[in-house]
Amino acid sequence: MFSVARRFDPELLFLIGKTLRPTQTQAGFTVLPNYGFSAHPSMDAFLIPGGFGTRQELHNGNLHHFIH
Numbered sequence: 001m002f003s004v005a006r007r008f009d010p011e012l013l014f015l016i017g018k019t020l021r022p023t024q025t026q027a028g029f030t031v032l033p034n035y036g037f038s039a040h041p042s043m044d045a046f047l048i049p050g051g052f053g054t055r056q057e058l059h060n061g062n063l064h065h066f067i068h
Contacts, residue, residue, distance in 0.1 A: 011041060014034040014035060014041070015031055015032070015033045015034050015035070016033055016034070016035045016036065016037065016040050016046075016066075017031075017035075017036060017037075018036065018037055018062055018063070019033070019036050020032075020033055020036050021033075025053065026051055026052055026053035037062060037065075037066045048067075
């Protein structure tokens with residue numbers, strides 16, 4: 001899905017993190033955000049992935065502020 005979407009527009013899909021530091025997923029993959037919470041392109045929609053690792057984010061004030 002990501003590779004097909006990027007053919008249409010290279011900036012269509014990107015990752016946003018609290019910081020630009022690499023982040024390790026629950027499955028052990030390391031992802032590198034393209035943007036941080038404070039500086040990112042405008043968005044029409046966004047997706048927050050689910051899974052077991054999201055439980056710790058229920059109390060993440062920075063994430064809640066970003067979503068609002």
